[in-house]
Amino acid sequence: MTASVAVFPRSRSRPQDRAGVPTYVVLGLVAVAFVAPFYYMLVAASRPMAEMNTFPPPLLPGPDLWKNVATAVRSQNIGLALGNSLVVSGIITISTALFCTLAGYAFAKMRFRGRDTLFAITLGTMMIPPSLSVVPLYTIMADLGLAGSLSSVVLPSLVAAFGVFFMRQYLSQSLPDELLEAARMDGATSLRTFWSVVLPIARPGMAVLGMLTFMTAWNDFFWPVITLNSTNPTVQVALNNLGSGYVPDTAVIMAGTLVGTLPVLVVFVLLGRQIVGGIIAGAVKG
C-alpha cells in the first residue's frame, strides 16, 4: 500500500481502476461520432453531388476534390478570405496574449488598491455575450469609417476577459515570488521585471492561450457576418455566403467548408495535446 503511494505520488484521481472493455467501446463509439462528420465533409467534397444522394453513401473520397475546391475558391473569394482570417486571427492572438499576460500578472502578483474589485468586474464581463452589442458597434464602426474593414473585426477582440483570468491562474501558480523579490532587490523597474522575469516564465501559458484565442478568432461568426461583406470576407463570412447561395451544390459547399476548416484542424491535430491541457488547466480553478 505505502509502496504504491510512494511510486505513484501524483495519482490524484480515483477511478484508478483500469478501464474495462465496455468503457473502451463506449468511448470509441463517441470518438467516431465526433470525428465522422469531418470525414463525411471530405467524402462529400470530393464527389459529384449526385453520388452523395444515395444510401448508403460512398465510403471513400472520390476524384473531384480539386475541381470542387477550385469552384468554391472561385465563387466566394476563399483565397482572400483565408488571408484575411489569418491576418485578423494573428493580430488578435498576439495582442490578446500580450495584454492578458500584463493584466494577469498584475492581478496575480501585484498588490494595489481596488485589485479584487477590478478582478471581479473582469470575471463579470465574461457573462456579457458580445453579440448583444452589435447594433451600436455597427454604428460606431460606421462613424469611425471602419465599416466593412478588418479593423472593425480586430478592435473589439484585442483583449479578452477569459485570457486575463487564464494568465492570472497560470502566473499565480508558476511564477515564484522570490524571483520578483530578487528583481526588486536588483533595482529593476516594474516594466523591466515584466520583460525579463515574468515573460519568459509566462511563455508556455501564453502559447496555450494563443492557440485557444486563434481558434476562437478564426471561428468567430456573428459580428464578422454583420460587419463584413462578401468582397472582403473572413473565412466564416465566406462560408456563410457559400451556404446561403441559391444554387446549393453541396459538393462545392463541402469543399469550401473543408478548406476553411483545415487550417484550424491542422493546428489542432499538431497541438491538440497542449490545447487539451490548457483547457483543463484553465478549468480547474474555475
Next chain:
Amino acid sequence: MTLQLDRPVPGERTPPGAGPTIRLSWRSRLHRFEGRSAPYVYVAPFFLVFAAFGLFPLLYTAYISLHRYKLGSSMTWIGLDNYTWLFTNDAFYNALWKTVTIGVLSTVPQLLIALGLAHLLNYRLRGRTFLRVAMLMPYATSVAAATLVFALIFGRDAGIVNGLLGLVGVDPVDWRNGDWTAQIAISVIVIWRWTGYNALIYLAGMQSISSDLYEAAALDGANRWQQFRHVTLPGLRPTILFTIVVSTIGASQLFGEPLLFGGGQANGGPVGQYQTLGLFMYQQGWQFGQLGRAATVAWVTFLLIIGLVLLNTRLSKMRKS
C-alpha cells in the same frame, strides 16, 4: 589616461553635497511611482477595450432601443414604443419560446453526456491523449462549418440520418421543415460541438477531487455508483454550476446554427419554427433595417440573461443551505 577619464565633463558637473541625494531621492520617488502605478497601467488595456467595445455599446444599446433607427438614417426618439411593439409581437414570443426549447434540448443532453464521458475518461486509459483530442475536435470547428455539414447529414432525400432511420423502417423525416425535428437537428449540432469541451471541464473538476474521499467512501462500503453520487457529484457542484451558466448564456445566443441550417434565411424556417432570439434580432436589424428594434431585442435578451444567471446562483445557494 586615467586622469583624463576621471575628469568630470564640465556640463554634467553637479554641485557638491545636495546634488546626488536629491537626484537619488527623485529617482527613487520616480521608481516608487512607477511601481505603484504599474499595476493600473497593466490592467488598463483590458478595461479600455472593454469600456470602448463592451460596456459603452451595451449602454448605447439601451439608448438606441428608445429610438426609431433605420439602417442608413438618423435616430428619432420614440420612448418605449419599441418595447410596446416587442411585447405585443407574436414573433418575439415565438423566438423566445424557441430559444428556450432549443436551449433545453441542447443543454440538458449535452451536460449529461459530458458528465458520463468525463467519468469514463477518468479511468486509467490507453490512448488517453488521442481520446481527449478526439473529444475536442468538434470544438475546434466553426459554427458555419459544423452547420453546413449537419445540414447535409440531416437532408430529407439523401441524408445519412434518414438513411439510417430507413434501415429500421422509419419513413424519411423532413428535418428542416418540421417544427420539433428542426429544433432537434439544431440541438444535435450544438451537442456535437460542445459535449467534448464540457466533458474535459468536468474531467478537470473530477481530477481535483481528493482521492481520500473515495477511499473513505470505499471503506464505508459504497459501490461505484454510490461513490459517483455521493463523492463525485458534490465535488463537481461548482463546476456543474459553471457549465450550466455558460451553456445557458450560449443557448440564449444561438445564431449561426439556425441561420445556416435554414440556408442563410433569417426567418428561422417557413413558420419561424427555429427562429431564435439572436436570429430574430438579426432579421429586424439587417433584413428589415430596423436597428432600433434590433437593439430592443438585444437589451431584453440581456436582461433575461442577467435574470437567469441570478436565478441560477440563487437556486444553488438555496440548495446548499
